[in-house]
Amino acid sequence: MLTCYDDVLKVTDELVGVESIVNTTGEIEVANRLYDLIFSQSYFKSNPTHVFMSRTEDDKVERYNVFAFVKGTKEKSNKTVILMGHTDTVGIDDFSHLKDKACSPSELKKALANEKLPDLVKEHLQSDEWHFGRGVLDMKSGVASHFYLLKYYSEHPEELIGNLVFFAECDEEDSSHGVLSGLKDLKRLKEEHLFDYQALINSDFVAPRYEGDPNRYIYKGTVGKLLPSFFITGAETHAGSSFEGLDPNYIAAELTRQISYNPDLCDQSLGETPMPPVSLKQTDFKPTYTIQTALSAYVYYNFFIQSWSPKEVLSLLKEQAKIAFDNGINTMKERHRKYCEISGQPYSELPWKTRVIVYEDMQKKLVELHGDKYLDHMKQFKENLLLDETLDVRMFSARVVEEEWNWMKDKSPAIILFYSSLYSPRVDLSGKNEKEQNLIEALDYAIEIVQPHYSKPIVTRNYFPYVCDMSCVALSDGEEDIKAVIENNPSWGTKHYVNYDAIREINVPTINIGPYGYDAHNRYERTELVYTMEVVPNLTNQVIRKLLGMEEAK
Template sequence: MRPCREEVLAITKELVHVNSVVNTNGEKQVAQYIFHWIKKLKYFQLHETAVMMQKTMNDQYERYNVLAYVRGTKSASDKTIILMGHLDTVEIDDFAHLKKWACSPDELMEKMKQEAVPPLVREHLHSNGWLFGRGSLDMKSGLASHLYLLKYYSEHPEKLSGNIVLIAECDEEDSSHGILSALKALKAWKKEHQFNYIAAINADFVSPRFPGDENRYIYKGTVGKLLPSFFITGAETHVGSCFEGLDPNYIAAYLTKQINYNPALCNEAYGEITTPPVSLKQTDLKPFYTVQTALAAYVYYNFFVHSWSPKEVLVKLKNEAIIAFQQALADYKERYKAFCRRSGDTFHEISWKPRVLTYKEMERILTKLHGQSYIDHMEKFKQNKLTDEQLDVRMFAAAVVEEAWKWMEDKSPAIILFYSSLYSPRVEVTGEKSEREKNVLQALDHAVAEVQPHYPYSIVTRNFFPYISDMSFVSLSDDEKEIQAACDNNPSWGTKHYIDYQHIRDLNIPVINIGPYGYDAHKKYERVELEYSFNIVPNLTFQVIKQLLASGQK
């Protein structure tokens, strides 16, 4: 065990002090800080081209990744291990009156000690074993661990039989422009320096899986994440004649009831199960107040996968949407009948039927109906929408579907199912697909066996990192056809949104997560445990590196 707690703690505090909220100038500032921190190391003064700031590509914000490498001199080897971690954080508004100190851990903790806080938070505040502050857990402590190891190997290249590459990437908390841009640099370095990427080690945070859980987790691979979205049309009417129309918000409510928290939509693989979908936005698309019911509604849901492909998810959600639509119409009919009984109005049979189409199915219908005129119109529409920088990719996709709907001849109520954001692919690391995977898992088992005796809580490995992370963009478990469904059913694909998944497939690096432990990531009581995060984590990663590069052969 290498004693490193105080050094990693110091680096963490330095990083936390730089407010680097995603999609702000802070991302650029923290990248500059990390770049200059690395440049000061003697190794990088002698090897100036071994560290770089890389501007992200196809990005409306100016922000940067920092990449660096150390070549080992112990024995000749092309084996290369990537240490990766993101430098951005979520925003700090949740700190409210403590916002001023959100990025100043020592001052923040003193302020919090003077306030009424939950019992466990108070216990941690007074224990001297925890560090609070935005980014302390997610994930500047993990990045600090990697920087410590980069520094160590830069000072002792003679102990390294192979190479270490560090990626400190931006924009993990939003659209992953950072890691997607870094792929280009990784491919270039692979060719230029003959790097053979045998493993990637991420250092994102881990937390208890349930109240009272004292395990510290290491993850092999990661959960996949989709954003299935629904454009819902009804039949507009004056609110004074509400049963002459069908409110799309009403259908949206049934859709959310059918999908939200639905355990049938949890994906199990290797004995582990995803959390169920939950809505992240639900709104109608009326631009201002009128007494007419809305023409359309829009809702999207977070959706995690372990083994299901984007294509399979579309099939499952189309079925759920049909069920929701059927139930909505059945209840509408019963309520209409009940109203007529009370009011004395005459009941008229409703003619609407459940109608659910995927975006690709609608595109096929419209292309067949209107041909090139539709294609040209939609291309022009998308290009014009690109000039609106305030329109995020999710609302851009909704606008495209709304415009396409205007071309439909049959405008009876319908639900259009599509994806409105990037697909973060699931990654399985089972040891069965390649020798590289097998070696990574063996090295991980060895590392845990070496370090566990030095720590009182159990260090447990699991198959899927349970949160969204940039691990999704260094390896692929889906085949090309499975990925294509996410592209074909994304209205912003090729304009507002595009990912070259082939870049990921070209590298396809087995990836694991050894990260800091703590509580309340993305919340004002975000905190990281010092001993595990600043001592155990760097030593676990050190042991994995040592084991993987032990032989030194090419």
């Protein structure tokens, strides 16, 4: 077992001390700090090309990834393990009047002692077993663990068979520019140094799955994430004659009732169940108050997948949208009939019919109807829309659909289904090839070696339950599945683009061994010291040793 506690804690605090909030200049500062820490080691002074900073591509924000690698001298081998973690954090506004202490664990702990705290937070604060501060859990301690192993093998290359690549990425908390840009660097290193990537070990945080959960989890893969989005058109009317129109907000509400928290939309796989979809935004496009109902509404949902493809999700949600539309119309008809009865007005059947359109089908229809005139118009429209920097990719997509709807001949109320953001692919480690089998065996070996030195259960699960950048280093989807993402994203190729072929080229088996704690993205963010500063580096090290043929005798 490596004696690493103090060293990992020291580097954790040094990194936490840099306020590296995503999309700020702090991301540059933390990259510089990490680069300096690495370059200060004698190995890298002797091998200066083995450490470098790399700016992200197609990114409006200036920021950098940090790469470093050590070549072992014990025995010549091309086998290589990648250690990855992110250096950016979420913001610190949630710390309120303690913002100035958010990135100083020692000062924050003193300040929190004077606050009214939840019981568990208070218990942890009063012990010497927990460390508080922005980034201590998510995930600068994970990066510090990887740094320790890079440093150790740079000092002891004679113990290392093969190679170790350290990859500290930026922009994990927003748009994954870091890891997606870093793929080109991993590819270059692979080609220039003949690295044979055996596995990637990520170090994102892990947390209890339920109250009282004693387990410390290691994840073999991760959930995928989609953002299915729905542009809903209605029929505008005066509020004083509301049954003469169809309020798109009413249909949006039915859609959310049908989709949000619906366990039938949980993609169960390998005995595990992700969280069901939930709405992340619901709005209409009325710019100001009028007594007219809205013309259109917009809603999108978080959607986790484990085995379903993006193409399958479109088909599934098209049916869900039809159910919601049917329910909305049927309820409206019942209410209209009842209103006519109590008001004494003559009853007439409402004209509304269920209509759900998948985006790529609408596109094909519009091209058939209008040809190049339509295509040229939309190209110019998107170019002009790009000038509005207030629009994120999700609202950009909605505005594109809104404009395209204007070209439809049949403008009766409808739901248009599309994707409006980054697709983070699902990743599983099921032993489908030799490298996956080797990584599973190495992980089991590592737990067997380390578990006797730690009192809490170390348990493996198949899918990391949150979005993380493991999704950007391996790809389970086929070309048709990725095609469904591309052809159903209105911002593709303008506001949004991902080189999924680059992911497929790296396609390395991946696991997550990360710091354990509570309240990531919260003012009480904290990590358990012994597990994070001692157990995590040793687990990671044993996986490395097994994969590269350096395992210890049991």
